[in-house]
Amino acid sequence: MSDVLTSRVSAAGASSSAAEPVLSVRGLTTAFRVDGDWKTVVKDVSFDVMPGETVAIVGESGSGKSVTSLSVMRLLAKGSSRIEGSILLNGKDLLALSDKEMRQVRGKDAAMIFQEPMTSLNPVFTIGRQISEALTCHGEIAKAEARAETVRLLEKVRIPNAASRFDDYPHQFSGGMRQRVMIAMALASRPRLLIADEPTTALDVTIQGQILDLIKVLQEEEGMSVLFITHDMGVVAEIADRTIVMYRGEAIETGATEDIFRNGRQPYTRALLSAVPRLGSMAGHSWPLRFPIVDVETGLRSEPSEVADTVERGAPVLDVRNLTTRFDVLGGVLGRKVGAVHAVENVSFDLAQGETLSLVGESGCGKSTTGRSITRLVQPNAGTVLLDGQDVLTLDTAAMRRTRRSIQMIFQDPFASLNPRMSVGATVAEPIVEHGLARGSEAREKAADLLKRVGLSPDMMKRYPHEFSGGQRQRICIARALALDPKVIVADESVSALDVSIKAQVCNLLMDLQQSLKLAFLFISHDMAVVERVSHRVAVMYLGEIVEIGPREAVFSNPRHSYTKKLMAAVPVPDPARRGIRRNLSVDELKSPVRPLGYVTPTRRYDEVAPGHLVRVDDGM
Template identity: 70%
Template sequence: MIVLRTVWQPTEDRATRMTKPVLSVRDLTTSFRPDIYSPWTPVVRNIGFDVAAGETLAIVGESGSGKSVTSLSVMRLLPPRGSRIEGEIRLAGRDLLALPEQEMRKVRGGDIAMIFQEPMTSLNPMMTVGEQIAEAIRGHLSIGSAEARQETIRLFEKVRLPNAKERYDVYPHKLSGGQRQRVMIAMALATRPKLLIADEPTTALDVTIQGQILDLVKELQEETGMAVLFITHDMGVVAEVADRTLVMLRGDVVEDGPTAEIFGNGRHPYTRALLAAVPRLGSMAGRALPSTFGLIDTATGSRGAEREAAPPVADKPAVLEVKNLTTRFAVRSGLFSKVTGAVHAVENVSFSLQPGETLSLVGESGCGKSTTGRTILRLTKPFSGTVLVNGQEVGATDREALKSARRAVQMVFQDPFASLNPRIPIGASIAEPFLEQKLGGKAEARDKTAALMHRVGLLPTMMSRLPHEFSGGQRQRICIARALMLDPKVIIADEAVSALDVSIKAQVCNLLMELQESLGLAYLFISHDMAVVERVSHRVAVMYLGEIVEIGPRSAVFEAPQHSYTKKLMAAVPVPDPSRRRMRRNTEVEEIKSPFRIPGFVPPKSVYKEVSKDHFVQVRC
């Protein structure tokens, strides 16, 4: 059971700690130039702020606003040849910009530590996680190898890493995303820094792991009194961790103040737009159908109206039927690659999808959501079960049936940049499926590409541009246009908005709902973001360890969840309410259960109990 509790803090001690700034930044301007013949282009202009001991300052804004450049400027990690940092950056009174590089190296990792967004790119895959932290400790503290090992294990225990002693000799790839982020936090805390810079540390994590990491940072800050500079675009996270908030837009600070005041009385139109785009869990209570986001115009400050989506078409046959779908991956080991077990990625999953309906698959990483989507399209071979598209079974051996199914069912992936060929203009990428399926000539493909680009909010004149010339939101629109090129009946959106900024995420969700209404599309919406799922779904299926544990109408699942795992997911969602800043979830830090099973393992049979109309919850026999 997850219970929220308030953590009491002595008012006098906290107030005393927060009087002197640990970090003081004045008139910070950071500029870049591609070569010595080009002029300097400022990307951060005249930034100023203080962070006191025990205080958390959040810097918020969309991608390109200058958040990460600000943090890298503080650390002096920008390339010296192509960048220029002006102004004043003082850490406990020391001018960091005046320090020689050798002295600055002692500051980095010593007095200032940094947690990056993607821990896998920050950890050395050739070293065990324990060795990496011990190396950092020996580099800043004059202690021996045995003492460094003991200190590393103590830090693992401090960040609530399960089986701390055993984890010392484990390589990064054997840890989950949440566990790797805990390792990065342990590394950051190894030298007892005065300032911790957390750059989007929870963006790529599941909602339950994100909740644990946020609680952990708050608890460690209370224990050590360190200052925290928290960089994010998630306003729900800001509300839960920040004492003060600084809002950035295109390199400028547009608003700065106490977090409660920013959330309760944001004055700048951009601040209000960010807050309006935040999906709030519970905001759809009492509403049967999905609804678009009512976005605020950043120029005028006026808010657009929310619009209720259309109900699914109930009197037509299901456009997609999945029956007892099971997908397993054999695990081989030994000299002769003998099968020693199997990963039960998807186990006996069944559901149907009506025209015009959105069914969301939710759960943590590793629960089988993406594998389900890939198996439907036969991108992954199923172990057993059937998939029917428009009443026709999709068989791996029937090439024509498979080709027809892939025309009717298209997929939009999480990372649009990885989904597009960086060397091919986006017009050619969008037209490629049309030409590959031989649905028309090049002239027809070009005309349809132009029409679809206009439909998803892009200019047809952009067809000759390459993917890197677009923002993340624009690239996702390109992928949606490409998916629509074959006039599909179903789109599988696999974490299609998870990596987007909050306002771009809302815009793309609105676009998807508008396309659904005008084209009669059905969506299988795969996500771990429960607040977004509540906004866009007609029905919701909750997956855990490859199985659907609860499925039903969105209102029933969110307003009356029955399964303990569903309740756990919802309790972990950050709420954009600053009054919860001292709250804790008391989420148990437990070992991630493994879907690996020995050869011949027969899963226990599951039955489903109908708790209300069309609302089913798993019950073990």
């Protein structure tokens, strides 16, 4: 397999340029020591990256793509890892270099951007100092000159007011801006190769679009090569000249990105492409549509079916009116209140039994705080939340505890939601026992039935969370949420962290459960393509307020608010023909929701542009 791939890669490189490759990897094999034995996780991988070229390595979690990039940079722990093969960077064999020589290569000849910038930036140093350090450690440069060059780099990556932000700390930047800082740091010594390991996975769709555009522009300006690691085929289509598909540690297919998308030969490649939700695919469908499921071994695809209408049009099961949640901002020597974060401001909507209402928007818009306010995980300042006609905001602790049987929450990170010291069976049975619904063997039987309902085997009950994959852990969280037979489930970014095929399976599970149990879902997400597929209605939030709400088909086919249009324009489309497109999205950060004391929110007015389709006007955006 590897020899065939190598010949294809070499042929592709020769046709694109007669120049020598910037990066040439041959027979890369990486193993880790596990319980005294060596476990191979990357097997005989070979590829080239030519000057000015973008090569994407794509695959799901566990495929070996990130280990491949870390092996190239020699960032794996020496005692517990073993790298074999040949890695030539500008003709220099990286595996033959000493640790000191390798440190000179990192940043100067090759630089790397990681998925989570907050773990890569030192919180106790200013971002200016950290970028300047990347300049000074690779050459003699005066302090004033380093500062000037750092400001130039910050301007190059489109940081507004770059000079004034030199002395800011990482926590003072948004996620998108922190990722821009990481790119500036990576570019400090003008490397010929930039390795970007899932640099946009944790970002909102608009910020992701900005970062992708930025990498394209910088690549053209600097003439550098890019090795891009991702599991998002939409991102691959928009940025990569060539694509390498990895599966279980092997490079199973490689070629020009257009060929991979149009004529993918391997079943796994076709499965990845088929599982990608495409914005606009719901045209003509009145109700949510299940995701197609593709067998990675055979490539056989099960065609999705439309979900039957189970929405009951009577009195809503959940009715939210004028919900307002604010968090105090303290300042001064005495720590007095100087303002407030207006996280949720005068939000109103209802939710029928069997219906899915999706809340969408960027980080900081207030959608997660809305979900937590409804479930009283945070205490709102004002408004009413009627659950089956009862205002949950007026309940005492004991009454609220009983009411939580009717409204449950699924969180984004299933591993953080599960107690690592409790077996899965005990975790699912715990709410049943705590609420006095069953005990002993009866509670265990109900837990086993719930695990079976979400597609897991009852014999897994004795296992612990670390023994499950991310998708399986999310299924466990869903089973736990179902334990009390709730009427409403708040799903807060519950599929955002999952690989595309697992995301499809979990979304299908949620839709099937909704149909069989007539559950109402408040689905919180920033993934517009997924939202379009699972929703009956959609509400778009910006700075704590709903700016547009209506039936899914109306909002997606005829978005009226400028912010809704911006969200949709930023969604990556899995079509290689769009590779040269620039979205020209504004690089401004989301405006601050912090308001001074005494601030009065303007009275908002909404136009009904179609039945049930409301759009905020005179918003001053």
